[in-house]
Amino acid sequence: MEAMTIRRKIRSYLEAMPHTPKACVQSFGCQLNFCDGEKYKGVLQDLGYQLTDIPEEADVILLNACAVRAHAESRIWGRIGSLKPIWEKNPNVIIGLCGCMAEEQEVRTLLRKSYPFVKLVLGSGAMESLPDHLLALFEGESHREAVEFGRLPDESLPTVRDSRFQASVPVMYGCNNFCTYCIVPYVRGRERSRTPNAIEAEVRELVASGYKEILLLGQNVNSYGKDLSEPMDFPDLLRRLDTIPGEYVIRFMSSHPKDATRELIDVMLASNHIEWHLHLPVQSGSNRVLQEMNRPYTIEQYLNLIAYARKQAPLFSFSSDLIVGFPTETEEDFQKTLDLIETVRYDNLYTFIYSPRPGTKAAALPQISTPETISERMQRLLAKQRELTEAYNARFLGKTCKVLVERQNEAGLLFGKNREGLHVELTGDAALIGKMVAVRIDGVKNWALQGTLESE
Ligand code: SF4
Incomplete structure (x- = not known):
């Protein structure tokens, strides 16, 4: 079926819902996995879902999980288990596992056997087929799986960026x-x-x-x-x-x-x-x-x-x-x-x-x-x-660095990184977040530098 037709059909299912359809994508692991997570969000938003961070209010929940560390993977199993009560309350919810963890054969076998509420399993190489599988689930299938090894993602996939800078x-x-x-x-x-x-x-x-x-x-x-x-x-x-x-x-x-x-x-x-x-x-x-x-x-x-x-x-x-x-x-x-x-x-x-x-x-x-x-x-x-x-x-003491301000903590301290990738702490206004500022380094604390704002 053509991509446009799939999209149109999904939209009509979403429009028939008595509430605003919502999707929640949670990513774990390396930066590449988070990057894939932004694409899953893009595809879901493009289909008509409103994005949410709260799994309990979502109609689609995707856990985008990483296989690299055995430890992290065992935590994901706990996370998957914690979604079961949501499915028990709302059997229509689509719970999916994606990312490189879904590429493991043993993971897919265990999901089929012991986690029937996970209806969708999508390897990281099969990302663009997400609408296809959602439609199949809307049309009554109970489980979908897709793993495609060794492909480049489609360049035209939409992305919802987690940061504005x-x-x-x-x-x-x-x-x-x-x-x-x-x-x-x-x-x-x-x-x-x-x-x-x-x-x-x-x-x-x-x-x-x-x-x-x-x-x-x-x-x-x-x-x-x-x-x-x-x-x-x-x-x-x-x-x-x-x-x-x-x-x-x-x-x-x-x-x-x-x-x-x-x-x-x-x-x-x-x-x-x-x-x-x-x-x-x-x-x-x-x-x-x-x-x-x-x-x-x-x-x-x-x-x-x-x-x-x-x-x-x-x-x-x-x-x-x-x-x-x-x-x-x-x-x-x-x-x-x-x-x-x-x-x-x-x-x-x-x-x-x-x-x-x-x-x-x-x-x-x-x-x-x-x-x-x-x-x-x-x-x-x-x-x-x-x-x-x-x-x-x-x-770095006494030097002036260009710092991209990234965030502010509860105590009002700003944090950023200089061109050499070092963490820099400074005091200043939250309006500086996302801006490059000149900072004079006047202290060192563990692995971070401490500085004073010179100018924007
Ligand atoms: S095999 Fe793993 S650790 Fe080695 S280079 Fe590749 S990704 Fe890095």
């Missing part, structure tokens, strides 16, 4: 790397890049509509473009986007160290809009553990790139992800991780205790450390990072 723009989907602890390549498929024209058009439109922060997303943005019919690389894409006139900052994540190059650093440093911050997930400071993780780079190569950036721009900032307690990690390996953070001096670290992800190679490895040892290592890592970050961030 920060926007996420996926540049590629999927991953080819098969790190031994990670499920992403199995649930998101192989790498496929959007065309540079589509990305540029989206960024131009966002900047023209007043968006101040554009976050380019991909599981490994540094391998962007390899699959295009006219191959181009990520630095080329950045160069092209940087020519778009306006006042905005381009951030991006994630970068795999094996694909991050000096050219990337050169483009960032020469640009007008690209942040001077690279999130470069290293995962471990030990070459032996990196090999077991199937992360094909060495700590020496990693440090070389950091030294190259820092030599040219001492303020340039780095952040990273680190896994503590990989199954074969020894005390000696962990010590290398501590040495690494001491050498690099990250501005921010995202630390995770290893948790086995069923279906991955690492999940079959025997854990050689006790939970107590792993937790004690994590405490040592955090303590070390706290001590290093505060001292290192003092390099």
